[in-house]
Each structure stands twice: as structure tokens, then as C-alpha cells.
Amino acid sequence: MLAEKLLLHILIILAPMFLYSVFLENRRLGKSRIMTGLLHGAAAFLCMCFPFVSYGFHWDLRYVPLVISFLYGGPVAGGIVYVIIIAMRIAIGGPVLLYGIAIVSACAFVPLLFSGRFYRYMPKQRVMISIMTAVWSAFTAFCTVTVYVFVVNADRINAKPMYDLVWIGIIQIMGMTVSALMYERIIERKAMRKEMERAEKMNTLGELAASIAHEVRNPLTVVKGFLQLMQQEQNYQYVPLILTEVERAEKIISDYLNFAKPQFRKIESFYLSNVISDVIMLLEPLAANKYIQLKSEIHVNPLLETDSDQLKQALINIIKNAIEATSQGGTVAIRTDAGKGEAQIIIADTGKGMTKEQLARIGTLFYTTKEKGTGLGTMVSLRIIEAMNGKLSYTSEPSVGTEAVICLPVKEEKRMRRAQ
Ligand code: ADP
Numbered sequence: 001m002l003a004e005k006l007l008l009h010i011l012i013i014l015a016p017m018f019l020y021s022v023f024l025e026n027r028r029l030g031k032s033r034i035m036t037g038l039l040h041g042a043a044a045f046l047c048m049c050f051p052f053v054s055y056g057f058h059w060d061l062r063y064v065p066l067v068i069s070f071l072y073g074g075p076v077a078g079g080i081v082y083v084i085i086i087a088m089r090i091a092i093g094g095p096v097l098l099y100g101i102a103i104v105s106a107c108a109f110v111p112l113l114f115s116g117r118f119y120r121y122m123p124k125q126r127v128m129i130s131i132m133t134a135v136w137s138a139f140t141a142f143c144t145v146t147v148y149v150f151v152v153n154a155d156r157i158n159a160k161p162m163y164d165l166v167w168i169g170i171i172q173i174m175g176m177t178v179s180a181l182m183y184e185r186i187i188e189r190k191a192m193r194k195e196m197e198r199a200e201k202m203n204t205l206g207e208l209a210a211s212i213a214h215e216v217r218n219p220l221t222v223v224k225g226f227l228q229l230m231q232q233e234q235n236y237q238y239v240p241l242i243l244t245e246v247e248r249a250e251k252i253i254s255d256y257l258n259f260a261k262p263q264f265r266k267i268e269s270f271y272l273s274n275v276i277s278d279v280i281m282l283l284e285p286l287a288a289n290k291y292i293q294l295k296s297e298i299h300v301n302p303l304l305e306t307d308s309d310q311l312k313q314a315l316i317n318i319i320k321n322a323i324e325a326t327s328q329g330g331t332v333a334i335r336t337d338a339g340k341g342e343a344q345i346i347i348a349d350t351g352k353g354m355t356k357e358q359l360a361r362i363g364t365l366f367y368t369t370k371e372k373g374t375g376l377g378t379m380v381s382l383r384i385i386e387a388m389n390g391k392l393s394y395t396s397e398p399s400v401g402t403e404a405v406i407c408l409p410v411k412e413e414k415r416m417r418r419a420q
Pocket residue numbers: 317321322325349351352353354362363367368369370372373374375376377378379402
């Protein structure tokens with residue numbers, strides 16, 4: 001009976017991490033402390049619905065979600081779980097209610113002390129702290145019951161259920177170890193993804209630099225020619241032309257430097273056309289080098305609210321692939337369209353296209369058909385777009401071309417204001 005219940009509890013306490021990995025890891029909601037608190041709170045609640053009762057005490061693994069949410073989710077997440085447990089404990093009631101509340105509070109206190117600076121420790125230390133906190137919770141619970149059984153309730157001594165409590169304590173510590181290790185895995189995966197984004201960006205920067213240097217040389221040559229003419233003819237009619245060429249070179253360089261800047265994630269409102277024209281300005285030299293026409297048709301220009309630098313990186317990766325797949329004389333067209341509550345960005349090329357098998361593999365890690373490819377670009381774009389609650393899909397036909405469609409939610413400013 002006890003073993004079955006404990007197995008069920010182990011499943012319940014590990015469920016938040018599974019749910020997080022599958023549904024929330026790449027989404028903005030996944031970063032919410034409240035969401036972390038609610039997930040672990042639900043786990044604690046479910047644990048308390050199937051308790052193991054001895055001496056009127058309800059035993060379960062509720063302390064694992066409590067401690068883990070304080071440590072890995074911070075004081076807000078831990079506080080939510082604490083409130084849920086206390087509310088549920090009061091609802092259960094019974095003669096040992098006060099002891100129950102005292103144990104929960106004592107168990108919450110130690111991880112609360114660590115919660116502010118937990119992420120300053122190394123991963124191994126974090127796991128150790130989690131285990132030590134679990135030992136502390138088990139010890140507190142055990143001591144409280146011992147006091148109750150041997151001091152308060154001394155006339156009805158029966159030590160047998162105490163052994164069960166030792167088992168529960170051991171399982172609790174094991175559950176905590178597994179939970180902490182799972183959290184560490186999630187943290188490691190996140191760091192790896194960030195590193196991949198960075199690696200792909202560095203790669204793109206290197207490739208763009210060559211084409212941009214080439215492209216900037218053209219206006220400079222024109223400027224030099226005009227200046228020589230001016231020197232010979234002593235007139236100023238070429239000045240506006242010189243200025244336009246210099247401005248163009250300046251814009252290309254400043255866009256490149258902006259893209260090269262480290263990105264600080266910031267959410268802001270912006271019009272889609274601004275991002276698209278920046279991206280086109282950056283990639284035009286690359287297309288021009290291959291004699292490919294880069295066209296844009298902005299039919300609709302919705303207001304978006306997200307990280308525009310991230311969106312730029314996603315678009316650059318996809319459009320760069322389109323340019324690379326297209327041969328001399330081809331076109332890459334970027335269109336925008338509107339769906340219900342969403343904006344669409346369609347990137348269509350007249351390149352070599354993809355077979356069904358290739359299409360199925362696109363966006364998977366390290367998949368590349370290029371000699372110097374990294375196989376990261378599409379995956380990074382996909383990840384960024386999913387984090388923005390958007391979608392990226394591809395349709396393609398070999399030797400005809402490829403179409404990438406990005407759907408992004410638009411900011412609904414007017415409707416929200418009317419609803420207030
Ligand atoms: P990389 O560009 O380094 O190869 P990506 O993840 O950006 O890595 O792209 C993976 C693969 O997907 C490419 O190697 C290419 O075979 C294919 N691909 C992506 N976009 C297109 C496209 N527009 N047309 C044809 N093939 C494409």
C-alpha cells in the first residue's frame with residue numbers, strides 16, 4: 001500500500017518537469033515564476049489528495065515540490081506552493097493541524113534562505129543543496145512526529161509506523177535528487193541552445209562581412225570618380241550624388257554593426273516593415289554578389305510586440321538560406337500578409353528546392369547539405385519564432401523553389417483599449 005502510494009507520488013512530483021520540458025521550455029510562459037509555482041503547487045496538491053496516514057499525520061511527498069520551487073523557481077514560485085499546501089492542509093483539518101503547518105513552515109524556511117542566491121552556486125553545489133534541504137525536511141518531519149508520539153501522545157506508543165516514516169523520508173530525498181538533476185538538465189539544455197544561437201550568429205556575421213565589404217567598395221569607387229571629376233571641372237553639381245552614395249555605404253555599415261552588437265533581450269512594439277527593410281539592407285550585398293534579386297512586397301504592415309533583434313536574426317537565417325539555395329538570375333521575394341490575429345511573412349525563392357525527405361529534416365540539429373554549413377540556422381530561427389508564439393512552415397518543390405511561411409501574433413492595441 002505504502003509502496004504504491006509512494007510510486008504514485010514520485011510520478012506526481014516529477015510531472016511538472018516533464019510538462020515543462022514538453023510544453024513550456026521554449027515559450028515565454030515557461031519563464032514565468034507564477035507558472036512554475038502553479039505547476040509545482042498542483043503537484044503538491046495532488047500528493048496531498050493521496051496521503052499515507054499515521055498517528056493522524058498525513059504523509060506524502062509535498063515537500064519536494066515545495067523545496068524545489070523555492071530553490072529553482074525563487075521566492076514567488078515557492079510562496080505559491082507554500083500557500084497552496086497550507087490552504088489544503090487547513091481544509092483537511094484534524095487534530096494535528098498545527099503540527100502539520102509547523103512542519104511545512106520549517107521545511108519552507110531553509111530553501112527560502114537560499115532562494116535569492118541559488119543560481120550563484122555551481123550545478124553540483126545546487127544539487128547538493130537540494131539534497132541537504134530534503135534531508136532537513138525529512139528530519140524536521142521525523143522529529144515533530146517523534147515529539148508527538150513519545151511526548152504528547154506517550155500513552156499509546158507504537159513504534160512500527162515510525163519505520164514507514166523513515167522510508168518516506170528516504171524516498172523524499174531520492175525524489176528531490178531526481179527533481180534537482182532534471183532541473184539541472186533543463187538549465188544545461190537552455191545554455192546549450194543559447195550558445196548555438198551565438199555560434200550561428202558569429203558564422204552569419206563572418207559571411208556577411210565579406211559581402212558587405214565588397215558592397216561598400218562600390219559606392220566608394222563611385223564617390224572617388226565623382227570627386228576626380230569635380231577636381232577637374234571645378235563644379236559642385238555632383239555633390240548630391242556623392243552624398244547619396246556615402247549615405248548608402250554608411251547605412252550598410254551601421255546596420256551590420258547593429259546586428260553584430262550583443263543582443264539584450266527586450267520586448268518592444270515595432271512595425272514589421274521596419275525590421276524587414278533592415279534585414280533586406282543587410283542581405284542585399286550577399287544577394288547582389290550572386291546576381292540574385294531580393295524583392296519585398298509589404299502588403300500589410302502590422303504592429304508586433306516582441307524582441308525585434310531576435311526576429312531579425314530569425315529572418316536573416318531563413319532569407320540567407322533562400323539566397324544560398326538560389327542560383328544566378330533567380331529571385332528571393334519577401335511578402336507580408338495578414339491572417340486572423342496574426343501576421344504572415346512569406347519568403348519565396350526560385351532556388352533548387354527540397355525533396356520530401358530533405359523537407360522532413362529541415363530544422364533538425366546539425367542537418368546541412370552545404371559543404372561549409374552548420375545546420376544550425378533553421379533550428380535557431382524555429383526556436384526564436386516558437387518562443388514568440390509563432391509558427392514556421394516550409395513548402396518546397398525540387399528545382400522549382402521553396403516557400404517559408406512565418407506566422408506571428410500581432411499586437412492588438414485598439415481592441416484591448418475598447419475592452420477596458
Ligand atoms: P545551413 O544553412 O548551415 O546548412 P540551416 O539549418 O540554415 O543550416 O539549413 C539546413 C539545410 O536546409 C540546408 O543545408 C539546406 O539543405 C536546407 N534549406 C534551408 N532552406 C532552404 C531553401 N530555401 N531552399 C533549399 N534548401 C534549403
